[in-house]
Amino acid sequence: MPLRSLLLMTALAAGTTTASPVAAQIFDPETFTLENGMDVVVVTNRRAPVVSHWVWYRVGTADSPPGKSGLPHFLEHLMFKGTDSLEPGEFSRNVARNGGTENAMTSSDFTAYFQNIAKDRLPLVMRMEADRMANLQLTDEVVLPERDVVLEERRSRVDNDPGARLNEQINAAQFLNHPYGDPIIGWFHEMETYTREDAKDFYETWYAPNNAILIVVGDVDAADVRPLAEETYGKIAPRPVPERIRLAEPPQEAARRVTLEDPRVAQPSVVRTYLAPSQRQADWETAYALDVFAEVLGGGTTSRLYRELVVEQGLAASAGAFYRGSSYDSTTFRIYASPRAGVSLETLEAAIDQVLETALEEGLTEQEVERAKKRMQAESVYARDSLGGAARIFGVALTTGLTVEDVEAWPERLATITLDQVNTVGRDVLRAGRSVTGLLRAPSSPVEGETG
Amino acid sequence: MRSFLAGVLVSGTLAFGTAGSAGATVPVEKVESPGGISAYLLHEPSVPLIAMSFLFKGGAQFETDEQAGLARMTAALLDEGAGERESLTFRTELEDNGIRLSFDADRDTLTGDLRTLTENRALAFELLRDALIEPRFDVEPIERIRGQLTAGLKRRQNDPNTIARQAFFETAFPEHAYGHPSEGTVEAVASIARDDIVAYHGRQLALDKLHVGVAGDITAEELAGVLDEVFGELPAATPAPEVRAIEPAPGTLVVVPQAVPQSVVAFGHAGIDRLDPDYYAAYVANYILGGGGFQSRLLHEIREKRGLAYSAYSYLLDADLSPLWSGGVATNNADVAESVRLVREEVARIAEGDIAADELEGAKTFLTGSFPLRLTSNARVASLLMSMSSLGLDEDFLARRNDYIEAVTLDDVQRVARELFDPEALIIVVVGEPEGLG
Numbered sequence: 066m067p068l069r070s071l072l073l074m075t076a077l078a079a080g081t082t083t084a085s086p087v088a089a090q091i092f093d094p095e096t097f098t099l100e101n102g103m104d105v106v107v108v109t110n111r112r113a114p115v116v117s118h119w120v121w122y123r124v125g126t127a128d129s130p131p132g133k134s135g136l137p138h139f140l141e142h143l144m145f146k147g148t149d150s151l152e153p154g155e156f157s158r159n160v161a162r163n164g165g166t167e168n169a170m171t172s173s174d175f176t177a178y179f180q181n182i183a184k185d186r187l188p189l190v191m192r193m194e195a196d197r198m199a200n201l202q203l204t205d206e207v208v209l210p211e212r213d214v215v216l217e218e219r220r221s222r223v224d225n226d227p228g229a230r231l232n233e234q235i236n237a238a239q240f241l242n243h244p245y246g247d248p249i250i251g252w253f254h255e256m257e258t259y260t261r262e263d264a265k266d267f268y269e270t271w272y273a274p275n276n277a278i279l280i281v282v283g284d285v286d287a288a289d290v291r292p293l294a295e296e297t298y299g300k301i302a303p304r305p306v307p308e309r310i311r312l313a314e315p316p317q318e319a320a321r322r323v324t325l326e327d328p329r330v331a332q333p334s335v336v337r338t339y340l341a342p343s344q345r346q347a348d349w350e351t352a353y354a355l356d357v358f359a360e361v362l363g364g365g366t367t368s369r370l371y372r373e374l375v376v377e378q379g380l381a382a383s384a385g386a387f388y389r390g391s392s393y394d395s396t397t398f399r400i401y402a403s404p405r406a407g408v409s410l411e412t413l414e415a416a417i418d419q420v421l422e423t424a425l426e427e428g429l430t431e432q433e434v435e436r437a438k439k440r441m442q443a444e445s446v447y448a449r450d451s452l453g454g455a456a457r458i459f460g461v462a463l464t465t466g467l468t469v470e471d472v473e474a475w476p477e478r479l480a481t482i483t484l485d486q487v488n489t490v491g492r493d494v495l496r497a498g499r500s501v502t503g504l505l506r507a508p509s510s511p512v513e514g515e516t517g
Numbered sequence: 518m519r520s521f522l523a524g525v526l527v528s529g530t531l532a533f534g535t536a537g538s539a540g541a542t543v544p545v546e547k548v549e550s551p552g553g554i555s556a557y558l559l560h561e562p563s564v565p566l567i568a569m570s571f572l573f574k575g576g577a578q579f580e581t582d583e584q585a586g587l588a589r590m591t592a593a594l595l596d597e598g599a600g601e602r603e604s605l606t607f608r609t610e611l612e613d614n615g616i617r618l619s620f621d622a623d624r625d626t627l628t629g630d631l632r633t634l635t636e637n638r639a640l641a642f643e644l645l646r647d648a649l650i651e652p653r654f655d656v657e658p659i660e661r662i663r664g665q666l667t668a669g670l671k672r673r674q675n676d677p678n679t680i681a682r683q684a685f686f687e688t689a690f691p692e693h694a695y696g697h698p699s700e701g702t703v704e705a706v707a708s709i710a711r712d713d714i715v716a717y718h719g720r721q722l723a724l725d726k727l728h729v730g731v732a733g734d735i736t737a738e739e740l741a742g743v744l745d746e747v748f749g750e751l752p753a754a755t756p757a758p759e760v761r762a763i764e765p766a767p768g769t770l771v772v773v774p775q776a777v778p779q780s781v782v783a784f785g786h787a788g789i790d791r792l793d794p795d796y797y798a799a800y801v802a803n804y805i806l807g808g809g810g811f812q813s814r815l816l817h818e819i820r821e822k823r824g825l826a827y828s829a830y831s832y833l834l835d836a837d838l839s840p841l842w843s844g845g846v847a848t849n850n851a852d853v854a855e856s857v858r859l860v861r862e863e864v865a866r867i868a869e870g871d872i873a874a875d876e877l878e879g880a881k882t883f884l885t886g887s888f889p890l891r892l893t894s895n896a897r898v899a900s901l902l903m904s905m906s907s908l909g910l911d912e913d914f915l916a917r918r919n920d921y922i923e924a925v926t927l928d929d930v931q932r933v934a935r936e937l938f939d940p941e942a943l944i945i946v947v948v949g950e951p952e953g954l955g
Contacts, residue, residue: 112563113889145811154821157811162879164886181890213824220779221827221847225677283893329776332671366608375661376605382668403672405664436613443615446634449564451894 091445091476092455095287096469099294101303102275106469107290108282108455116184116283117452120194121460123278124271125174126251127244127311127394133263134244135251137271138171139215140264144178145169146207148200153207156193163189173245174393175464181452184284188293195297198277201268208261216257219250228334228505231325235503238321239338242312243394275303278463282452314340314395317499324504332382333506334403335410337417340499343392345466352390353482354490355398359388360437361429361487362420363400369433370400373420380408380416393465398494410504425495428488442476543892545902547912548737550744556729557902557912558740561895565635567733568899569645572626572907573726574837577699578758579717584709586701588622588721590666591714595620595629597658599647604658607644616641618648624699625837626907627721632896635734646747649722654714666706674703677781677847677948684773684946685783685843689765694758695838725754730902732895763839768942772954780853780949784831784860785843786942789933791835791908797921798933799842800833804880805930806867806938807831807844812879814867818859819846825856835908842937854953861940868938870931877927885919 095107129136147153160167165182180190223229233248240246250256279298281290317340344352363370363386374381384402400421404413448454462472549555577588596611596618598604611618617632618641629649633641673679683698690696727748731740765787789799800808807815807830819829831844848856892898892915905914947954 110563110893112561113893115889115893154811154817158879161809161812161883164883164888164890166887166890181887183886183889210822210824214820214827217779217825217848218827220849225777225779225781225847228672329675331674332668365612367605367612372605375665376657379661379664382665403668406667440612440615443634446564446566446615447617447632450566450568450896 091448091473092459094455094459094469094473097287097291099274099299101299101301103277103279103294103298104463105279105287105290105294106281106459106463107285107287108280108459109284109286110282110449110452110455111284114184114284115181115452116187116281116285117179117181117456118187118190118194119177119179119280119456119460120198121175121177121278121280121464122272123174123276123309123464124176125172125464126247126249127173128271128309129244129247129251130263130267132255133251133259134247134255135215135249136259136263136267137176138250139212139256139259140267141169141171141176141178142211142215143203143208143264144197144201146211147202148196149202150196150200151193156197159193160190165190171249173249175460177460177464179453179456187281187285187290188297191293191297195301198272198274198298199301201265201272203261203265205261208259208264212256212259215250216253219253219256222250223248224253227325227327227330230327231323231336231503231505234323234325235336235338235501238323238501239340239397240395241315241317243314244311245392245394271306273304273306274298274301276306278460280456280459282455309393311394320497321501322504323501324506326506326508328507330505330507332403333410333504334401335414335417335505336503337400337414338397338501338503339399339495341388341396341398341494343394343396343465344390344471345393346395349471349478350482350486351490353479354486355388355494356390356441357434357437357479357482357487358429358491359386359398360441361433362386362424364437364440369420369424370402370417374402374413374416378416379405380413381405384417391461391465391467410506414502421495425492429484429491431484434482434484434487438479438482441479445476543915545912545915546737548731548740548744550741550749552745552749554724554727554729554744554748555906556731556740556744557906558730558735558737559732559895559898559902560736561732561898562734564895565734566895567631567633567635567638567641567731567735568895569631569729569731570628570899570903571727571729572628572903573721573723574626574728574907575721575726575758576622576626577624577697578694578760578838579721580694580697580699582697583705584713584717585698585705586666586670587705587709587713587717588627588699589701590662590706590709591717591721592620592622592627593662593666594654594658594714595648595652597662598653598655599644600651600653602647603653604655607647610640610644614640616644618645620648622699624695630896630900638735642743642747646750649748650750652718654711654718656711659711659714663706663709666701667703670701670703670706673700675775677775677777677779680773680775681781681783681845681946681948684771684948685785685944688769688771688946689785689841689944690763690839691766693763693838694760695763695836719752720755723752723755724748727751728903728906730899730904730906732898732902760838765839765841765942765944768939769944770954771944771946772951773946773948774950775948777949779847779849780947780951781845781847782853782857782860782945782947783843783845784943784945785834785841786939786944788833788835788840788842789937790840795929795933795936798925798929799937801877801880801884801922801925801930802867802872802934802937803831803833803842804884805872805876806863809880809883812883814863815844815846815860818863819848819856823855823859825852825859829856829860850950851952853947853949853951857945857947857954860945861943864938864943865940867934868940870935872927872931872934874927877925877930881922881925884922888919
């Protein structure tokens with residue numbers, strides 16, 4: 066159920082601020098801010114004597130320097146390569162030797178690092194994470210092999226996979242000016258040019274306590290975490306960090322089409338994306354109404370797209386839609402479908418357009434909207450069934466311009482969304498001129514020596 | 518910052534006393550229903566939800582080659598209409614009440630997962646009972662699921678990872694159920710008839726093949742009743758699949774040409790039975806070789822030192838008919854021969870019993886210290902409890918598991934590494950356009 070969990074994250078992270086604080090609804094976190102400006106969120110969960118410890122930086126690949134797409138992801142790899150006092154690889158060895166698991170992740174808007182570990186080892190990982198926030202050491206000896214590693218990562222994730230290659234082209238076509246058009250991992254020809262200095266400059270520009278958020282979930286409370294945070298992260302001096310100002314999108318006026326043909330594609334598919342406002346850009350009503358619209362149109366196997374295309378007309382093997390509201394700048398509303406054998410992409414696309422036209426012209430129904438809201442609200446209970454879930458939801462929200470209150474108020478606010486809001490926002494956003502249609506298929510005549 | 522590092526270095530050698538505390542905080546109960554159906558339960562009321570995982574032993578072992586995909590197809594149809602509820606009604610009841618029900622099948626099992634909010638549990642268990650006992654297998658969902666499976670198979674048929682995994686099993690197990698594509702084939706899925714599905718369902722879903730794990734907001738007394746309600750109408754026993762245990766074929770190198778920039782490599786050879794007394798020594802040895810992420814020799818040699826791959830790993834696969842040790846790596850076509858050479862070299866090195874005391878200690882502190890992390894979500898615990906039942910492990914296994922790891926000595930791990938690993942036995946499959954191999 067990857068889509069449901071994705072929806073959860075977007076839904077929980079979707080909605081702008083300003084509303085007055087409401088009663089805690091989901092995680093009941095404690096929050097405070099260190100003197101140097103580092104925000105802290107603590108969620109107590111006493112199931113096991115363990116914690117999930119995260120540091121999120123408010124910087125992502127959309128903040129890459131020109132010509133260095135994906136650089137923040139490269140830096141994320143290099144953050145494991147040692148500090149003034151830790152050898153390359155020693156960070157990970159210390160985590161493992163203390164029974165911890167760890168990883169890191171990069172998106173367009175954030176870079177995050179985490180360790181899951183026994184609660185009595187929390188001081189250790191906080192010291193080490195604070196150390197690499199301030200004291201990263203990079204030499205060509207570790208930087209250059211790691212550049213090869215991220216190139217191999219790109220080959221694995223993108224170059225070996227026609228569907229991933231099409232997605233890159235769709236994103237590039239969707240964003241005419243904004244750096245969201247660049248892949249998170251970066252373009253190959255730009256990745257090849259990364260240097261130690263590029264990474265170091267980026268680190269020194271963006272990695273400061275006042276640009277970071279500490280999130281701890283587990284068998285601790287704020288009274289436990291505060292003194293530890295003050296002794297570690299709190300000792301790092303704040304410094305000026307640039308505002309995240311990305312190139313803005315101009316008005317989008319023309320529907321775009323991109324087609325990727327590759328003889329390795331045996332199962333074609335179609336994707337339609339629409340430029341859509343994020344919760345930060347618009348307001349929570351708009352974002353939540355779009356979430357509900359996506360759920361009715363294409364969430365699960367009782368949605369309009371699934372019922373019409375997969376069940377009733379039998380044209381598609383799969384079909385659905387989703388909206389990702391948790392984005393610092395503009396985001397997309399996406400529709401996807403994959404045809405059954407013998408059905409052309411053109412036929413399938415026409416059927417999608419018909420479902421969409423009916424939904425927009427006649428509007429969704431009260432019953433559909435209420436059902437969707439109820440389904441979505443159950444997600445907030447499931448989100449409590451893990452430590453990492455809460456950490457990810459708060460981390461994504463806080464790095465995309467939302468607040469703790471936005472997360473906690475989500476079920477209550479979602480309940481207030483009306484049919485009228487859902488239909489209005491659907492008609493506003495789902496306009497052809499702001500869309501990209503992507504087709505994935507084999508060439509019509511097979512390339513010599515290949516079989517489709 | 519240098520001052521705290523002394524502490525960090527020392528901490529690696531500290532004993533990590535979680536075995537006892539994990540046991541104390543994980544009171545697993547063995548629940549037996551009035552009807553004689555048993556399950557492992559962790560009662561955890563802090564979040565109002567219940568997770569149930571269960572499996573039936575058999576899976577694709579029941580399939581003939583002509584029926585490849587039958588187990589998966591049947592699994593996918595169980596939540597597509599049951600009892601009085603046709604497919605749409607059934608799925609609407611699930612979705613509108615936030616009930617997550619899914620089924621799948623693999624080489625050895627048909628599995629199911631149910632997640633429900635406590636407030637909806639009566640309906641959730643009713644729907645699960647219907648799905649297991651009275652699936653409708655109507656024509657529309659059969660054709661729809663056939664179309665979905667076919668699309669999925671086509672989507673993956675040129676995916677180098679899928680090809681590598683399948684080619685590995687075909688090479689290791691020619692003329693055997695394990696060499697047969699348990700995910701199905703487009704041709705076989707096209708020919709599966711409703712009668713095949715009904716027959717497989719009747720044979721697969723029986724109490725003698727069932728293992729259940731439950732975690733969450735439900736007591737032992739409540740679960741006892743639920744077990745009879747949900748599973749009680751299944752037959753007590755049905756014939757087992759007609760399959761035999763098998764040893765993997767001798768070591769070999771297979772190249773499957775595929776026009777991709779990066780070659781995908783699958784490798785492995787025979788493993789060790791999950792219930793073998795040496796299993797934990799083997800588990801520790803594999804952690805050192807390829808199971809320990811950045812701490813493993815494979816990732817260190819291939820990625821950290823040379824930048825040849827994003828990932829390189831190995832694991833013990835507890836397959837019922839032929840336990841395996843297996844792994845993977847992916848490297849651009851020009852350099853993949855070097856990655857393959859390094860895999861062979863590291864397997865040869867550990868096969869000589871070359872393991873140092875501090876490597877063993879590092880493995881033990883990680884494997885014991887990280888164990889409680891697996892007990893933080895009901896969904897994960899339910900699945901773990903199901904596996905315990907399936908393996909015939911006692912309910913106090915979670916409390917004792919770290920003792921098994923702690924008991925592994927340097928002599929044990931060196932001896933078992935010599936017995937388990939064998940560079941000559943390596944089956945290596947490379948999908949791509951590798952240079953300098955073959």
